[in-house]
Structures are given as C-alpha cells and as structure tokens.
C-alpha cells in the first residue's frame with residue numbers, strides 16, 4: 379500500500395516550546411530563563427503578572443501612597459528635602475535655575491539596607507504608610523532577586539558573584555505624582571532617561587497611561603495592567619552584563635484633565651562592591667566594555683548631574699575613557715564626575 383506520509387508536504391518545523399498560557403499561571407520564579415532573557419535583551423522593559431506580590435498588599439500600599447500625596451502642604455513640608463540631602467518630597471536632578479523642570483512632584487526614600495536609611499525621615503512617615511512600605515519593600519526585593527537570579531542563569535554569570543553583588547543591595551523608592559497639566563503638549567512629567575540602578579520595578583497606581591519607552595526611535599506607551607508590575611533594566615545591569623542587556627530610555631507624559639501616580643523601586647548592587655562587568659562574563663566575552671569604579675562614586679556622579687538620556691552610562695564605557703585619555707588632562711577632568 380502507498381504510504382501517504384511520504385508525499386505529504388511539510389512547510390517547516392519549529393522547536394516544541396511550553397504553553398505560555400499555562401506558564402503564566404505559575405509565579406515569576408518559574409519563568410523560563412530563555413523567555414526572560416529575550417524580553418530583557420530585546421526590550422529591556424516588560425510587565426509581570428503573578429509576580430508573588432499579593433493583591434491586598436498592592437491595594438493597601440496604593441491607597442496609602444495616594445493619601446500621602448493628598449496630605450496638606452504643612453504636613454508635606456515636614457517631609458521636604460533638605461538643602462544637603464535629596465530624600466523626601468521635592469525634585470531630583472535639579473542643578474541650575476535655568477533648567478526646564480518636570481511636571482511632577484516626587485517623594486524619594488532609601489529603603490534598604492537598613493543602615494543606609496534616614497531614620498528621621500522614616501519616623502516622620504504616616505504609620506500606616508510606613509507599615510505598608512516596609513512590607514512592599516520586602517516583597518519587591520524578593521521579586522527583584524528572583525528576576526536577577528534568572529537573568530544571571532540565562533547569561534551565565536557565576537552565582538557566587540551575583541550573590542556578592544546583590545544579596546545586600548541598595549533599594550530606594552521614588553513615588554511620582556503627575557498632576558493635570560494646563561499645557562500637556564509643552565511639558566513632560568519625566569524627562570527621557572534611563573534608570574541608574576540594576577533593576578527597576580514600577581507600580582503604576584492609576585489607570586492613566588503616561589509611561590513611554592523608546593523602542594527603535596519611537597515612543598511606545600506602556601499600558602497599565604491591573605496588578606501588573608513593570609520591570610526594566612537599569613544602567614548598572616547594562617554594565618554588569620557587559621552590555622548584553624541594555625538600559626532603555628523612557629519618559630512620562632502628562633494630561634490636561636487627569637492625574638497619574640507611580641512608584642518606582644530601584645534595586646542596585648551592594649554599597650561596598652565595585653561596579654563593572656561581571657568577571658565571569660568578561661572571561662566569556664574576552665573583553666570588558668565598561669570600566670570599574672566603586673559603586674558609591676558612581677552614584678554620587680549620577681546624582682550630581684541633570685538627567686539627560688543615557689549619557690552618564692557613556693562615561694563608564696571603555697571607549698569613552700580612551701577618548702578622555704587622549705584629551706588634555708584638564709579637559710579629561712571636565713566631566714564633573716568627581717566631587
């Protein structure tokens with residue numbers, strides 16, 4: 379008898395992969411490293427659902443942050459930034475009177491490790507907010523560690539090196555309030571920038587669209603999904619991965635008739651560590667694309683500048699360093715990087 383299989387046409391084949399619908403029912407720690415790797419490499423931005431941060435906690439934290447921004451000005455004033463420290467209510471990256479400002483009020487606070495906290499500021503927080511913030515900070519650290527662990531696995535970064543870098547990492551939070559703006563076309567809520575940290579986990583508290591990501595030269599909106607968290611790669615991760623993952627420029631736009639709120643939680647490597655490409659990756663790549671500096675020096679340099687795209691990361695690039703060496707010594711110092 380004739381075998382029909384011999385004649386049947388096969389137009390191609392594909393590797394068998396798991397059902398993502400089934401995968402999505404499990405928690406983030408089960409995301410196959412390859413899927414995460416592709417999202418991190420191609421986009422540098424992705425949303426996670428079933429991330430393990432409980433819905434009641436997200437709701438409670440949201441409510442407390444909304445109330446926090448509704449406090450009367452006299453109350454907020456007690457939590458305002460001081461001349462010599464940028465934690466509290468106010469604005470970041472303002473270095474001159476002439477600079478164009480963002481249409482945004484923010485509250486910035488270092489949450490981890492405990493010894494880096496400004497205890498004065500913590501003590502002045504409304505007690506319920508403080509409780510919820512503690513719980514949220516812990517959960518977000520767990521999530522960040524799970525994602526970083528999976529990324530390290532996908533990249534082949536040595537587990538011990540990763541642990542040394544991140545177990546005691548620096549976590550800070552930036553709560554953003556974007557009020558309605560009378561001229562939304564001529565203002566921005568948040569100027570285009572990449573985040574300085576390793577991994578940012580952003581919680582969009584309102585359903586208002588506003589976050590935009592630069593992808594192939596176009597601004598793409600990140601739609602707020604209920605209970606989802608937005609994850610993005612920061613400059614430190616670009617450096618640690620020796621450039622395999624890239625921090626992505628993003629911005630926030632504002633609207634004429636509606637407010638928007640978000641909380642970005644930044645996770646960086648530990649304070650005592652040196653920032654540079656992971657040694658286990660440099661060994662694989664045979665080249666280091668970024669130089670090494672103590673993390674503290676990197677942060678001080680970052681915060682001393684006006685935010686401007688990804689240009690601070692360029693400073694860390696080895697080619698950039700070479701260019702500097704060719705320049706006369708006084709110009710080479712002109713970056714304003716050292717105190």
Ligand SMILES: O=C(O)CCC(=O)C(=O)O
Pocket residue numbers: 552554568573580588589628629630639640642
């Ligand atoms: O509000 C947003 O969606 C963006 C906030 C942001 O990029 C940041 O806080 O670094």
Ligand SMILES: [Fe+2]
Pocket residue numbers: 571572573628642
């Ligand atoms: Fe950001």
